[in-house]
Every structure is written in C-alpha cells, then in structure tokens.
Amino acid sequence: TESKYRHGGNLRTRSSELGSAVTGSSLTTVLPASPTVKKSKVLSSGSREELAKQAKETKEERRAQIDGRHRYLISRLADGIDLSEQQVEETIISDNKFQLIEQFFAPCGLKKLLFFYQDVLQQKSNASLRPDGSTNNLLQKNLFITMGSTEDFTGTCAFFLRTSDEVITASNVSQEVNFGMFDCTNGNILQGLEFFLSQIMIPALKSQQNWGAVKEGLKNSQIQEFLYAVDKFVGTLSSSRQNIEDKIQLTKVDIDVYVRNLQNPSDYITAG
Numbered sequence: 001t002e003s004k005y006r007h008g009g010n011l012r013t014r015s016s017e018l019g020s021a022v023t024g025s026s027l028t029t030v031l032p033a034s035p036t037v038k039k040s041k042v043l044s045s046g047s048r049e050e051l052a053k054q055a056k057e058t059k060e061e062r063r064a065q066i067d068g069r070h071r072y073l074i075s076r077l078a079d080g081i082d083l084s085e086q087q088v089e090e091t092i093i094s095d096n097k098f099q100l101i102e103q104f105f106a107p108c109g110l111k112k113l114l115f116f117y118q119d120v121l122q123q124k125s126n127a128s129l130r131p132d133g134s135t136n137n138l139l140q141k142n143l144f145i146t147m148g149s150t151e152d153f154t155g156t157c158a159f160f161l162r163t164s165d166e167v168i169t170a171s172n173v174s175q176e177v178n179f180g181m182f183d184c185t186n187g188n189i190l191q192g193l194e195f196f197l198s199q200i201m202i203p204a205l206k207s208q209q210n211w212g213a214v215k216e217g218l219k220n221s222q223i224q225e226f227l228y229a230v231d232k233f234v235g236t237l238s239s240s241r242q243n244i245e246d247k248i249q250l251t252k253v254d255i256d257v258y259v260r261n262l263q264n265p266s267d268y269i270t271a272g
Helices: 002-006 011-023 036-065 068-080 085-094 099-105 189-206 221-244 265-271
Strands: 112-123 137-146 156-162 177-183
Touching (some): 068 099, 068 156, 085 137
C-alpha cells in the first residue's frame, strides 16, 4: 500500500483501501445518498407557489391603479373586440407589458399603444409528453399589449394614438386619445390595410371639416393633393395585393405553332 502511495498509484484503489480500513466496506457505500433530486423538487414547488403569490399581488396592485383613463381604454377595447369589460381588465392587469399603459399616459409619453387579439399557441396545463418529446398544444385567442415589433401580426390590432404631448387624464382622455382597429385575419396584412384606408380613413378625411390652420378646408389645393395621393396609394396597394394573390395570370402560349415551319437561319431572323 505504501509503495502505491509513493508511486502515485491508482486513486480508486487507494480510496477503496481507505474505506475498507475505516468501515470494512468501500467509500462509496459510506457516503449517504444525495438528496439533490428530492430537494430540487421541493424548491421547484415552493418557487411556483411564490411566483403565483407574487403574480396575484401584482395584479391587485395594478387593479388599484385603474382609474377613468384605464376605464376608457377598457371600454373601447370591449366594444371593438368580442370580450366583456371584466375580461379586458383581467387581461390588462395580468400583462407583463402593463407599464406601457402608464408610459402612454405620461406627458410626452408613447405616441401609440397597441393591442393584438389573435390566436396564440397555448400549452395545456395537464399536457403529457408525446413519444417524440413534444406536448399537446392548442390555439387560443388572446388579447395582449405589444410594441408591434416582436410578435407576428395574424389577427386584429386595436390601437390608441395620442394627439398631443399633454399628460393624459381622466377628464381629457376622450379628447386626447384616438382609438382604431386594424383587421389582419389569417395574416393578410395588405387586405387589412386596404380596407382600413379605403373604408375608414379616406371617408373620414373627406368628411372632415376642421383642418386646423388651413381655413379653406377641403377647398385648399394642398388638402386636395393630399387626398388624391392617398387615393392613388390605395389603388396601387390594391393592384399589388391582387398581383401577389395571383389574380393576374399569364396565358400559356404554344410556341410550337410558331417554330414548326422555321427551317433555316433566315426564317428565324424573319420571325424575330
């Protein structure tokens, strides 16, 4: 044994001999079984409960913050989307982007506040793993706050736009904030934009009487040029959409009719 230690012998051999000398068995049988697995499960369960508790407290804190400004947004969303005001409120206070609403209300705050209402892939709470390791998921319509740049837009967009940099209050929210909706069912953004401009925005612009500093209103040449440009843009948009959707189809031409009688180079030159 000493010669093994001096010559740097096998570590496993030395450990076995040391364990046998102390207990009469190998060292591996002396050490207790590791409680890591069991302990991690307990911590995981405790963490879930703590997270659920924190989420509930956060929701109640946000609910306490709701005032006339929030009520205005909630009522507009409920009117535009097939949800009750209570459902919209629960969705908003549960959203991890709730702070965007406060940033929208602040003086010189966000110019827009967007909500998407569309199918989102949800994992069943009691879903079991499939043989390939995947889970059973299902599509469910969800309303959520978004910046508009991180999620794919495949459903309905409800938006609020500020008209000034003033702080939004319960008394001025209906004057300072405009609400609108943009439908993109099945991800057809061009069709949704075309409908929004042609059926909502252009009629609204053409019926508008107050154009601010432009006293002549619709009789002003610049206003007329602007409306003409918007009309032209919608026409171009419609044509582009139809092209993309293969509405314009090229007819296949049977070239055999034209090349069948070509015998020599001069015939080809003449045909060209």
